[in-house]
Amino acid sequence: MNKKIELIGLENFPLIKAGDNIAQIIFKKLNENNISLQNGDILVIAQTIVSKSIGRIRDLKKIKPSKKAIEIYNRTTPKGKKVHMPIKSPELIQAILDESEVILKTEHVLIVETKHGFVCANAGIDKSNIEGENNICLLPENPDEEANKIRSSLKKLTGKDLAIIISDSFGRPFRVGAIGVALGISGINPILDKRGVEDLFGYELQSTIVGQVDNLASAAQLVMGEADEGLPVVIIRDYKFDVVKKTSISAILRDKNLDLFREKASEENFIDLLKSRRSYKLEFSSEDVDKKMIEECIDIARWAPSAHNGQYWRYIILEKSKLRENLIIKMNEKLRKDLLNDGKSKTFIKNKIISTKNQFLKAPFLILLCLDKPNFEKYPDPDRNQNEFIMQIQSVSASATYLLLALESKGLAACWYCAPLFTKRIVKEMLNLPESYYPIAFFTAGYSITTPPSPKRKRLEDIIYNINQ
Numbered sequence: 001m002n003k004k005i006e007l008i009g010l011e012n013f014p015l016i017k018a019g020d021n022i023a024q025i026i027f028k029k030l031n032e033n034n035i036s037l038q039n040g041d042i043l044v045i046a047q048t049i050v051s052k053s054i055g056r057i058r059d060l061k062k063i064k065p066s067k068k069a070i071e072i073y074n075r076t077t078p079k080g081k082k083v084h085m086p087i088k089s090p091e092l093i094q095a096i097l098d099e100s101e102v103i104l105k106t107e108h109v110l111i112v113e114t115k116h117g118f119v120c121a122n123a124g125i126d127k128s129n130i131e132g133e134n135n136i137c138l139l140p141e142n143p144d145e146e147a148n149k150i151r152s153s154l155k156k157l158t159g160k161d162l163a164i165i166i167s168d169s170f171g172r173p174f175r176v177g178a179i180g181v182a183l184g185i186s187g188i189n190p191i192l193d194k195r196g197v198e199d200l201f202g203y204e205l206q207s208t209i210v211g212q213v214d215n216l217a218s219a220a221q222l223v224m225g226e227a228d229e230g231l232p233v234v235i236i237r238d239y240k241f242d243v244v245k246k247t248s249i250s251a252i253l254r255d256k257n258l259d260l261f262r263e264k265a266s267e268e269n270f271i272d273l274l275k276s277r278r279s280y281k282l283e284f285s286s287e288d289v290d291k292k293m294i295e296e297c298i299d300i301a302r303w304a305p306s307a308h309n310g311q312y313w314r315y316i317i318l319e320k321s322k323l324r325e326n327l328i329i330k331m332n333e334k335l336r337k338d339l340l341n342d343g344k345s346k347t348f349i350k351n352k353i354i355s356t357k358n359q360f361l362k363a364p365f366l367i368l369l370c371l372d373k374p375n376f377e378k379y380p381d382p383d384r385n386q387n388e389f390i391m392q393i394q395s396v397s398a399s400a401t402y403l404l405l406a407l408e409s410k411g412l413a414a415c416w417y418c419a420p421l422f423t424k425r426i427v428k429e430m431l432n433l434p435e436s437y438y439p440i441a442f443f444t445a446g447y448s449i450t451t452p453p454s455p456k457r458k459r460l461e462d463i464i465y466n467i468n469q
């Protein structure tokens with residue numbers, strides 16, 4: 001039972017820079033403030049000074065935004081303007097992406113799950129209380145570890161058993177106003193499980209779990225302040241708790257399966273992804289694409305439905321090479337010949353060929369999709385055999401759609417091209433493909449600096465045929 005607890009701000013704390021030893025500075029300031037630590041004291045330390053001391057500062061000017069960051073910038077800027085919130089630059093968005101495991105919401109703020117598992121706005125990246133116009137402050141990579149280090153150093157310096165909370169302030173869903181939260185802890189359990197304890201009327205509590213360290217971080221926040229108070233360390237005294245050796249903030253993070261809100265967020269993300277996929281026929285940026293990413297996308301394309309679960313798709317990854325260049329040239333010669341035979345004008349042919357040819361030549365990756373035609377004729381009549389073939393085509397097309405969505409989800413610009421279908425023989429011969437392979441399509445993949453405008457879609461009522469009887 002805590003009848004009274006005390007909060008003591010450590011005054012005259014200096015500005016922290018990379019390499020500073022936080023524990024030693026705290027010890028020095030305790031002496032200057034004539035404060036002796038006691039067993040069971042809890043030190044709440046602002047995350048900013050911990051991050052600064054370990055050099056978790058980034059210069060926005062040195063960040064190169066990816067296509068995904070630019071796409072989010074284009075999407076979120078109007079939303080930010082609408083609610084008069086500060087606009088995040090593509091560089092800042094990139095920094096947020098770099099710190100995040102999952103992007104849950106892209107509104108005027110980005111709600112993300114950080115690599116630690118914290119769900120918060122903008123990956124906890126801070127601009128306030130940081131020197132340097134373009135500098136931003138990132139959360140420590142392992143706040144528990146930082147808390148452990150400070151705790152054991154202070155134990156050596158003072159001989160006292162303490163608890164450490166590295167704190168930040170997060171906004172909350174449903175309520176206005178940021179409050180203190182614990183990011184990293186040492187020596188104290190993050191939660192107090194009150195289940196099984198009797199209430200005032202003798203009823204057994206069924207589900208009460210107290211967020212002990214968040215409560216303490218919030219209490220300390222009252223002394224610490226947000227802006228220029230300059231009190232980044234607060235001692236909490238006379239709070240009764242069990243000092244524990246091993247603990248981690250991860251115990252306070254809600255199990256994803258029990259998180260009622262996450263599902264909706266991911267569903268929205270999924271719909272966003274479906275609607276934001278575009279056919280990129282624009283210039284590729286010079287940024288290198290990791291082949292592993294392409295393989296990961298093909299891995300996702302394996303999960304498409306297929307008739308008889310036949311999985312008829314085969315993917316051939318073509319990086320830039322002399323062979324690929326020669327193939328593109330040969331394919332274009334065939335297209336030119338076909339169009340000449342069709343009686344098309346030279347200008348028409350030139351225009352038709354040039355842009356696609358350039359896309360193929362310049363794409364960091366060309367992915368060739370083939371149908372591996374099973375060698376069995378199941379039916380005696382050609383009509384049903386034809387239907388089987390159509391089902392195989394439908395199946396590889398489903399896989400191709402998965403591929404395009406996977407590429408889009410990784411921020412890669414892609415487009416589906418039918419050219420190999422019209423040049424099957426050339427493709428097969430030049431790439432020395434097995435006889436059963438039936439070339440279907442090319443997919444270009446790379447990074448793009450710009451996003452194409454949203455193409456027109458037919459109205460819903462134009463594509464739903466109602467039978468009203």
Ligand SMILES: Cc1cc2nc3c(=O)[nH]c(=O)nc-3n(C[C@H](O)[C@H](O)[C@H](O)COP(=O)(O)O)c2cc1C
Binds near residue numbers: 281356415416417
């Ligand atoms: C089967 C198929 C073949 C396509 N072939 C080409 C092509 O040869 N050249 C091209 O520029 N775009 C091609 N596209 C891309 C379409 O032009 C594009 O999907 C369409 O204009 C809608 O734009 P969106 O993908 O951005 O929604 C193809 C798309 C599909 C599904």
